Amino acid sequence: MSKQLSLQGIFSKAQIMGFNPYSKSVFGQLRTCRTLSNGYHLSQCSDCGHQQMQFHGCGNRHCLFCGHLGREQWVGQRQQELLPTTYYHVVFTLPHELNGLMMGNRTLLYNLLLDASSQTLLQFGKDPKYLGAEIGITSVLHTWGQNLSFHPHVHCIVSGGGFDGNQWHHSKRVSGKFLFPVGALKIVFKAILMKGLRKLRPKLRLNNLDFEELLSQIGRKTWNVYAKRPFGGAKGVLEYLGRYTHRIAISSNRITEVGQSTVSFTYKDYADGSKVKQMTLSHEEFLRRFEQHILPRYFVKIRHYGYLRNRGKQERIKQILSSMQLCERKPLPKLSVEQFILEKYGTDIGRCQCCGEGRMVCIAVIYGPSCEPIKSESQVRNKASPV
Structure with a gap:
């Protein structure tokens, strides 16, 4: 099971803990991030007809897995x-x-x-x-x-x-x-x-x-x-x-293991010369600290x-x-997600992973309750492209 799915299982426990309604709603969004409950984009290759699904992120600012693109775009704006x-x-x-x-x-x-x-x-x-x-x-x-x-x-x-x-x-x-x-x-x-x-x-x-x-x-x-x-x-x-x-x-890359009842992550102990150590907390204590x-x-x-x-x-x-006798800066061009990832990482996410030649074209956007045609979430996961 992936790290994200394991953490989402922990976030589901927040609904039975004594958190305020707003905190419970935040945990609820984190729990459904990139799952069938949030819906998906369905794309099809222009050449071979291969289809793939991309689950929607939750977009919550507390999410450990969302926000990377927004962060990079924000930093680019600050550069100006x-x-x-x-x-x-x-x-x-x-x-x-x-x-x-x-x-x-x-x-x-x-x-x-x-x-x-x-x-x-x-x-x-x-x-x-x-x-x-x-x-x-x-x-x-x-x-x-x-x-x-x-x-x-x-x-x-x-x-x-x-x-x-x-x-x-x-x-x-x-x-x-x-x-x-x-x-x-x-x-x-x-x-x-x-x-x-x-x-x-x-x-x-x-x-x-x-x-x-x-x-x-x-x-x-x-x-x-x-x-x-x-x-x-x-x-x-x-x-x-x-x-x-x-x-x-906490960032997701600091979490080293999500067990049946515990979560382990690395941290720097500044009182001990900034040595990197590992801490293990119960699910309930991890949620309590995260909610703060x-x-x-x-x-x-x-x-x-x-x-x-x-x-x-x-x-x-x-x-x-x-x-300061400097030239006025030109505004940065607005890039699509596909253009940004190609420029930043050299990865063309618009190219078909099956034939390697065609372009993936979005043919449907499905949201939440509209996902009835899909029989099970595991069926969709097997078809979905990796995030």
């Missing part, structure tokens, strides 16, 4: 916004004492974490001592650790220069090893987020939590802000984006700030390129 400047990677992490409060107030506190981290960076960027201009930020919310534990943090890709509305400003840091002093970032981020927590208190579900004591505990701690060394040029930025922006909880990372409905986890904010972004990019 890259500038000839240094890019930095900054990670903002909340104290673990806030985990309980965040679990019960995910939307409010995820928004606060994203806003507080971006405000901190923008404030330093506008300071004439460091830059004196508006930087560009792409922020990505992560809620998991390597072992699927609940670990909310934000990865920020930050431009090494900024735009003041007229001209581009390069970083004033001589060494170029970091953009802003990390110690100062920690203090400002902590102040902005704690102020936001107090402002949100009337809206928060506390569940008998002593709010003032919690603020006192986290107020005594030094918060974690980690600034990595600069990326190795624009290529490094895109490689990072491709790995981290469109992923939830299901995002609230309609929540946007990838956001852009500064000169990259959505409103008027294209015009600002044109102004910045003009100020």
